[in-house]
Amino acid sequence: DTEVTQTPKHLVMGMTNKKSLKCEQHMGHRAMYWYKQKAKKPPELMFVYSYEKLSINESVPSRFSPECPNSSLLNLHLHALQPEDSALYLCASSQLTTQETQYFGPGTRLLVL
Protein backbone atom coordinates (compact mmCIF):
# COMPACT_ATOMS: atom_id res chain seq x y z
CA ASP A 1 0.00 0.00 0.00
CA THR A 2 1.74 3.16 -1.25
CA GLU A 3 -1.07 5.51 -0.37
CA VAL A 4 -1.12 8.55 1.85
CA THR A 5 -4.63 9.59 2.81
CA GLN A 6 -5.76 13.01 3.96
CA THR A 7 -9.02 14.19 5.46
CA PRO A 8 -10.98 16.27 4.87
CA LYS A 9 -10.61 16.97 1.16
CA HIS A 10 -12.09 20.43 1.54
CA LEU A 11 -12.45 22.67 4.59
CA VAL A 12 -14.02 26.07 5.02
CA MET A 13 -13.46 27.77 8.35
CA GLY A 14 -13.87 31.13 9.95
CA MET A 15 -11.01 32.98 11.57
CA THR A 16 -12.21 32.05 15.07
CA ASN A 17 -12.68 28.35 14.38
CA LYS A 18 -10.51 25.43 15.48
CA LYS A 19 -10.13 22.57 13.05
CA SER A 20 -7.72 19.74 12.36
CA LEU A 21 -6.30 18.17 9.23
CA LYS A 22 -5.46 14.48 9.32
CA CYS A 23 -2.96 12.41 7.41
CA GLU A 24 -2.34 8.66 7.50
CA GLN A 25 0.14 6.27 5.91
CA HIS A 26 0.76 2.57 6.32
CA MET A 27 4.03 2.21 4.45
CA GLY A 28 6.16 2.05 7.58
CA HIS A 29 7.72 5.40 6.78
CA ARG A 30 9.36 7.13 9.72
CA ALA A 31 9.36 10.67 8.28
CA MET A 32 6.20 12.66 7.70
CA TYR A 33 5.81 16.15 6.31
CA TRP A 34 3.36 19.01 6.06
CA TYR A 35 3.55 21.35 3.07
CA LYS A 36 1.55 24.43 2.16
CA GLN A 37 0.90 25.21 -1.49
CA LYS A 38 -0.64 28.38 -2.86
CA ALA A 39 -2.14 28.48 -6.35
CA LYS A 40 0.42 28.21 -9.16
CA LYS A 41 3.28 28.00 -6.66
CA PRO A 42 5.45 25.09 -5.54
CA PRO A 43 4.87 23.33 -2.22
CA GLU A 44 6.58 24.97 0.74
CA LEU A 45 7.72 22.85 3.64
CA MET A 46 6.10 23.60 7.00
CA PHE A 47 7.02 20.75 9.36
CA VAL A 48 8.94 17.48 9.40
CA TYR A 49 8.48 14.66 11.89
CA SER A 50 11.08 11.92 12.30
CA TYR A 51 10.27 8.94 14.49
CA GLU A 52 7.23 10.84 15.76
CA LYS A 53 9.36 13.76 16.90
CA LEU A 54 9.29 17.23 15.37
CA SER A 55 12.61 17.68 13.59
CA ILE A 56 11.98 20.72 11.39
CA ASN A 57 9.70 23.71 11.90
CA GLU A 58 10.08 26.21 9.07
CA SER A 59 9.21 29.21 11.27
CA VAL A 60 5.53 28.49 10.87
CA PRO A 61 3.14 30.73 12.85
CA SER A 62 1.87 29.20 16.07
CA ARG A 63 -1.70 29.18 14.76
CA PHE A 64 -0.57 25.99 13.00
CA SER A 65 0.16 23.21 15.49
CA PRO A 66 1.38 19.83 14.25
CA GLU A 67 1.01 16.57 16.12
CA CYS A 68 2.24 13.05 15.42
CA PRO A 69 0.30 10.65 17.69
CA ASN A 70 2.00 7.56 16.24
CA SER A 71 4.14 6.46 13.33
CA SER A 72 1.16 6.28 10.94
CA LEU A 73 -0.71 9.46 11.79
CA LEU A 74 0.01 13.13 11.40
CA ASN A 75 -2.32 15.94 12.38
CA LEU A 76 -2.26 19.66 11.77
CA HIS A 77 -4.32 21.66 14.24
CA LEU A 78 -5.58 25.01 13.02
CA HIS A 79 -6.66 27.91 15.20
CA ALA A 80 -7.32 31.59 14.55
CA LEU A 81 -6.23 31.38 10.94
CA GLN A 82 -6.08 34.31 8.57
CA PRO A 83 -7.54 34.50 5.04
CA GLU A 84 -4.01 34.37 3.63
CA ASP A 85 -3.69 30.88 5.11
CA SER A 86 -6.10 29.63 2.47
CA ALA A 87 -4.17 27.08 0.43
CA LEU A 88 -3.75 23.41 -0.41
CA TYR A 89 -2.17 21.57 2.52
CA LEU A 90 -0.23 18.50 1.51
CA CYS A 91 0.98 15.68 3.69
CA ALA A 92 3.84 13.42 2.61
CA SER A 93 5.83 10.55 4.01
CA SER A 94 9.14 8.89 3.22
CA GLN A 95 11.86 6.73 4.55
CA LEU A 96 13.85 8.83 6.88
CA THR A 97 15.64 11.27 4.61
CA THR A 98 15.29 13.12 1.35
CA GLN A 99 17.53 10.48 -0.20
CA GLU A 100 14.28 8.68 -0.82
CA THR A 101 11.02 9.35 -2.59
CA GLN A 102 8.33 11.30 -0.81
CA TYR A 103 4.79 10.01 -1.19
CA PHE A 104 2.15 12.71 -1.16
CA GLY A 105 -1.47 12.63 -0.15
CA PRO A 106 -4.16 14.33 -2.29
CA GLY A 107 -4.22 17.37 -0.03
CA THR A 108 -6.80 19.34 1.90
CA ARG A 109 -8.02 22.51 0.22
CA LEU A 110 -8.55 25.06 2.97
CA LEU A 111 -10.52 28.26 2.67
CA VAL A 112 -10.43 30.73 5.55
CA LEU A 113 -13.20 33.28 5.57
Place this chain on the structure above:
Amino acid sequence: SQQGEEDPQALSIQEGENATMNCSYKTSINNLQWYRQNSGRGLVHLILIRSNEREKHSGRLRVTLDTSKKSSSLLITASRAADTASYFCATDWGGAQKLVFGQGTRLTINP
Protein backbone atom coordinates in the same frame (compact mmCIF):
# COMPACT_ATOMS: atom_id res chain seq x y z
CA SER B 1 14.40 31.42 -1.34
CA GLN B 2 13.61 28.74 -3.84
CA GLN B 3 16.53 26.59 -4.93
CA GLY B 4 15.23 25.45 -8.27
CA GLU B 5 14.39 27.53 -11.26
CA GLU B 6 12.48 25.81 -14.01
CA ASP B 7 11.94 26.74 -17.57
CA PRO B 8 9.81 27.15 -19.38
CA GLN B 9 7.16 28.24 -16.88
CA ALA B 10 4.51 27.00 -19.29
CA LEU B 11 4.68 24.71 -22.31
CA SER B 12 1.93 23.80 -24.74
CA ILE B 13 2.48 21.11 -27.37
CA GLN B 14 0.52 18.74 -29.58
CA GLU B 15 -0.15 15.19 -28.55
CA GLY B 16 2.59 12.89 -29.78
CA GLU B 17 5.32 15.54 -29.60
CA ASN B 18 8.16 15.45 -27.08
CA ALA B 19 8.22 17.83 -24.10
CA THR B 20 11.42 19.02 -22.46
CA MET B 21 11.57 20.86 -19.15
CA ASN B 22 14.67 22.22 -17.48
CA CYS B 23 15.63 22.80 -13.88
CA SER B 24 18.58 24.74 -12.53
CA TYR B 25 19.77 24.88 -8.96
CA LYS B 26 22.35 26.83 -7.01
CA THR B 27 24.19 24.64 -4.52
CA SER B 28 25.55 21.12 -4.29
CA ILE B 29 23.01 18.36 -4.00
CA ASN B 30 22.89 14.66 -3.24
CA ASN B 31 19.93 13.98 -5.45
CA LEU B 32 17.31 15.65 -7.60
CA GLN B 33 13.75 14.47 -7.97
CA TRP B 34 10.97 15.19 -10.44
CA TYR B 35 7.30 15.24 -9.44
CA ARG B 36 4.07 15.67 -11.37
CA GLN B 37 0.97 17.40 -10.05
CA ASN B 38 -2.38 17.23 -11.72
CA SER B 39 -4.53 20.29 -11.14
CA GLY B 40 -5.25 20.79 -7.45
CA ARG B 41 -4.12 17.34 -6.45
CA GLY B 42 -1.19 15.74 -4.66
CA LEU B 43 2.24 15.29 -6.16
CA VAL B 44 3.31 12.05 -7.78
CA HIS B 45 6.96 11.05 -7.76
CA LEU B 46 8.41 10.43 -11.23
CA ILE B 47 12.16 9.91 -10.97
CA LEU B 48 14.99 10.38 -8.47
CA ILE B 49 18.48 10.88 -9.90
CA ARG B 50 21.51 10.88 -7.64
CA SER B 51 24.42 13.25 -7.99
CA ASN B 52 26.69 10.51 -9.32
CA GLU B 53 24.24 9.62 -12.09
CA ARG B 54 24.01 11.40 -15.43
CA GLU B 55 20.89 9.94 -16.98
CA LYS B 56 17.90 7.89 -15.94
CA HIS B 57 14.93 6.45 -17.80
CA SER B 58 11.48 5.39 -16.72
CA GLY B 59 9.05 4.47 -19.46
CA ARG B 60 8.56 7.57 -21.63
CA LEU B 61 10.54 9.71 -19.19
CA ARG B 62 14.22 10.56 -19.49
CA VAL B 63 16.00 12.65 -16.89
CA THR B 64 19.51 14.02 -17.20
CA LEU B 65 21.64 15.65 -14.54
CA ASP B 66 24.66 17.86 -15.15
CA THR B 67 26.21 18.69 -11.80
CA SER B 68 28.87 20.89 -13.37
CA LYS B 69 26.15 23.15 -14.76
CA LYS B 70 23.83 22.55 -11.81
CA SER B 71 20.99 21.66 -14.11
CA SER B 72 18.62 18.83 -14.93
CA SER B 73 16.17 18.16 -17.71
CA LEU B 74 13.04 16.05 -17.95
CA LEU B 75 12.06 14.73 -21.36
CA ILE B 76 8.64 13.22 -21.95
CA THR B 77 8.48 11.40 -25.28
CA ALA B 78 5.36 10.74 -27.35
CA SER B 79 3.24 12.97 -25.11
CA ARG B 80 -0.37 12.14 -24.29
CA ALA B 81 -3.28 14.30 -23.14
CA ALA B 82 -2.97 12.63 -19.73
CA ASP B 83 0.51 14.15 -19.35
CA THR B 84 -1.11 17.56 -18.91
CA ALA B 85 0.04 18.64 -15.44
CA SER B 86 2.56 20.76 -13.56
CA TYR B 87 6.04 19.31 -13.24
CA PHE B 88 8.36 20.21 -10.38
CA CYS B 89 11.97 19.46 -9.74
CA ALA B 90 13.04 19.15 -6.12
CA THR B 91 16.47 19.09 -4.57
CA ASP B 92 17.75 18.13 -1.15
CA TRP B 93 20.02 21.14 -0.78
CA GLY B 94 18.25 22.19 2.42
CA GLY B 95 19.49 19.21 4.36
CA ALA B 96 18.75 15.58 4.93
CA GLN B 97 15.03 16.02 5.36
CA LYS B 98 14.29 19.15 3.42
CA LEU B 99 13.14 18.99 -0.18
CA VAL B 100 13.08 22.33 -1.94
CA PHE B 101 10.89 22.59 -5.01
CA GLY B 102 11.42 24.60 -8.14
CA GLN B 103 8.75 26.93 -9.47
CA GLY B 104 7.39 24.29 -11.81
CA THR B 105 6.51 23.98 -15.48
CA ARG B 106 2.85 23.86 -16.49
CA LEU B 107 2.59 21.43 -19.40
CA THR B 108 -0.47 21.32 -21.64
CA ILE B 109 -0.86 18.58 -24.22
CA ASN B 110 -3.34 19.49 -26.93
CA PRO B 111 -5.23 16.58 -28.54
